[in-house]
Amino acid sequence: MQKISPATVVAAKPKKGEPAPLASALWEANRIEALRSYYILDTPQEEAFNNLVRLAAYICGTPISLVSLIDSNRQWIKARTGPVEMGDTPRDVTFCQHAMLSEDVLEIRDPQSNPLFKHYPSVTGDASIRFYAGAPLTTPDGMPLGTICTIDTEPRTLTEQQRDALRILAKEVMSHLELRRARQQLELEQQKMEGLLRMANDNAQSMFVSSRNEIFVKQDHKLVRVHTDDIRYVEALGDYVNIYTSRERYTVYSTMKELEAKLPVREFARIHRKYIVCLDRITAIEGDAVQIDTGRSSDRAASPPLIPIGNSYKSVLLSRLNLI
Known part of the structure; x- marks a missing residue:
């Protein structure tokens, strides 16, 4: 898949602390293709990812942390920790759709006072989100898939050490995704080899019956x-x-x-x-x-x-x- 940089299709790069504009349809199609190549959507919880969100919550001192992946029309949660139960969410009312396109950790200190976010159901509803910080999950080809993020019900500010920890944890999430995909590809190749072996033996048996x-x-x-x-x-x-x-x-x-x-x-x-x-x-x-x-x-x-x-x-x- 050809690498397409967001810089070529987005009018302006997101600034620190500001949401990113939406990417073009062409770049978005390539991004969705990259996401689905990991065969991760709608899979069961896995301990490796659960451990990373727990670590993010500990480090940042927040009650909630997620590994979220942004599909074409929804946000899907691979791992979560905290009291809030979150399932599929419409993509257009998620913080992560903006954070994944950011060059750095996107920190939203008080979404209730931000005109872009104050009407989100997660802000106005029972979740009462008052703080969000997310680090983008980016493939080796530069395609963002989602975020690892921390969430609180009270306004707060991360330290630079906490922001750096989120960057590191984002790389760890991607490492697990890459290893998971490599393992699946190896299993697929083994299945193909087994099939080829059966075919060869069947052919050999018919040729030399x-x-x-x-x-x-x-x-x-x-x-x-x-x-x-x-x-x-x-x-x-x-x-x-x-x-x-x-x-x-x-x-x-x-x-x-x-x-x-x-x-x-x-x-x-x-x-x-x-x-x-x-x-x-x-x-x-x-x-x-x-x-x-x-x-x-x-x-x-x-x-x-x-x-x-x-x-x-x-x-x-x-x-x-x-x-x-």
């Missing part, structure tokens, strides 16, 4: 082609399975049933609820376990791995081996 000599597995955000004739054995591990080849071990999110359906039936056998082995790689059977040739030269001196045979699988395994 007779021999099923290749599968695709996801490793480090990429798909890797594995030849089934290189697989020695498969081990179940909770919601994952380990696929052991002559060179690598692949850990994939799957079930034994799903993987067993993708392996060549003639070459592989389930010998335990946790193990599938390649029949051609069995070198010996010792009691209730099989030895597997790993095919790794570095393992030649070591004993081949012993894999247990489940009681319910033993007769089937023996029937598939050429016994003399």
Whole structure:
């Protein structure tokens, strides 16, 4: 999204302590697009944001503090602290619509005496707001989304230290929003990768339905082609399975049933609820376990791995081996 500065579309920059003029329709459309890219509107309360508004109230000595986001026609509250219950508010009667466009903390010391604010329902109604201070929440591209603000029912003035604290808290709110969006994007990419993996495996299965000599597995955000004739054995591990080849071990999110359906039936056998082995790689059977040739030269001196045979699988395994 192209960065558009408010300076290019607003006739005059807001001065300290004065409300900002409304931005142009073009800039506003870009701002709404930026806001909605965070997928934050109408989400449940989150502890990280609740903690920040509590901290703002403590520092500024006010009973009320909010993280508010300005949508196209409403003010929506992400986090709040204080005795006043505030839901969606029409945007045109909110202090935050002005504060978010300010270059600095916008402080309104007595809205009852200000002709722009004195008719607001929050001033004339039960809320009886007599003080407001808000710091804009601005994206890295310069788009304002809303504010973190403090509110009181009595006129007051913030110290410079309190104003600076609000600036810092605004940056913290934006950091949480950015981290939240990055986490959501990562989850979306993972879902896309899982879908791609399923599609690749389904396609591979349909292409090689007779021999099923290749599968695709996801490793480090990429798909890797594995030849089934290189697989020695498969081990179940909770919601994952380990696929052991002559060179690598692949850990994939799957079930034994799903993987067993993708392996060549003639070459592989389930010998335990946790193990599938390649029949051609069995070198010996010792009691209730099989030895597997790993095919790794570095393992030649070591004993081949012993894999247990489940009681319910033993007769089937023996029937598939050429016994003399």
